[in-house]
Amino acid sequence: MSSFLKTAIQAARAAGKIHRQFYGKALNIQYKGRNNLNLVTQVDKLSEKKILAILKKKFPTHDLLGEESGLQDNNSPYAWVVDPLDGTTNFAHAYPFFCVSIALLHRGQPLVAVVYDALRDECFTAEKGKGAFLNGKRLRVSKVKDLEKSLLCTGFAYMVRETHYNLDNFAKFVLTAQGVRRDGSAAMNLAYVAAGRLDGFWERGIQAWDMAAGVLLIREAGGKVTDLTGKPYDLFKQNALATNGPLHSTLFKILSKGKDEKNWLRKFGPTGVPH
Ligand code: IPD
Numbered sequence: 001m002s003s004f005l006k007t008a009i010q011a012a013r014a015a016g017k018i019h020r021q022f023y024g025k026a027l028n029i030q031y032k033g034r035n036n037l038n039l040v041t042q043v044d045k046l047s048e049k050k051i052l053a054i055l056k057k058k059f060p061t062h063d064l065l066g067e068e069s070g071l072q073d074n075n076s077p078y079a080w081v082v083d084p085l086d087g088t089t090n091f092a093h094a095y096p097f098f099c100v101s102i103a104l105l106h107r108g109q110p111l112v113a114v115v116y117d118a119l120r121d122e123c124f125t126a127e128k129g130k131g132a133f134l135n136g137k138r139l140r141v142s143k144v145k146d147l148e149k150s151l152l153c154t155g156f157a158y159m160v161r162e163t164h165y166n167l168d169n170f171a172k173f174v175l176t177a178q179g180v181r182r183d184g185s186a187a188m189n190l191a192y193v194a195a196g197r198l199d200g201f202w203e204r205g206i207q208a209w210d211m212a213a214g215v216l217l218i219r220e221a222g223g224k225v226t227d228l229t230g231k232p233y234d235l236f237k238q239n240a241l242a243t244n245g246p247l248h249s250t251l252f253k254i255l256s257k258g259k260d261e262k263n264w265l266r267k268f269g270p271t272g273v274p275h
């Protein structure tokens with residue numbers, strides 16, 4: 001195991017300890033955007049502080065991109081991309097589905113990945129070219145080929161009411177797949193695709209820190225990640241389709257037809273409130 005991965009695991013576990021400490025307790029909640037959808041708690045901040053301190057101590061010259069503290073640009077070819085708590089809304093409601101996500105990019109490409117679920121003590125790890133693992137056990141994506149036998153998952157970005165419409169695609173898959181989940185932690189969902197627990201995931205308006213570790217986990221477990229139209233995935237373009245592989249073209253053909261999301265807004269009004 002490289003010292004990159006060792007340190008990433010150490011940092012993820014340290015943040016996970018903070019998650020366990022605060023889970024189910026009263027939290028100090030603030031709001032990041034104009035609406036009350038995008039929360040931040042002291043747990044997000046404390047976890048990020050801890051992770052960045054561990055990474056910085058070991059790799060002082062690397063760049064760091066943390067969801068809560070932004071970019072620390074050292075002009076390095078290496079950049080750590082950190083979501084200290086993915087699933088903050090779940091955490092704030094004591095809904096047990098959230099994780100830490102840490103990736104190391106080399107010249108923009110994921111090299112090392114850790115997604116850590118502190119409640120279940122599940123540590124998903126990957127290194128480029130060396131496979132993906134769950135608590136040390138090799139992971140493979142599922143083999144499901146048929147949409148009607150697939151379990152899919154999506155997320156709704158905080159801008160779902162303004163720009164990142166997803167209801168139309170959600171409806172299409174609810175009507176065609178075996179099941180569709182929306183459980184509020186993109187990084188965990190991606191780890192679950194890598195583990196074969198889910199067969200596919202898509203989201204519009206998804207951020208680099210939600211995706212960076214999951215992309216590598218899925219690739220190393222034999223799956224595929226592109227944008228929503230099947231073009232090469234770009235961490236900073238904010239849309240993603242991640243699957244086991246066999247389902248990929250079926251899914252992006254359905255997704256890329258989704259030009260009519262605006263109909264939902266006509267029905268529900270610009271604020272998402274029915275009228
Ligand atoms: C969010 C979660 C959610 C996804 C949102 C993300 P956060 O991250 O991953 O599942 O739908 O787009 O922003 O705010 O809990 O770290």
Ligand code: CA
Nearest residue numbers: 083086087210
């Ligand atoms: Ca996130």
Ligand code: CA
Nearest residue numbers: 067083085086
């Ligand atoms: Ca977060």
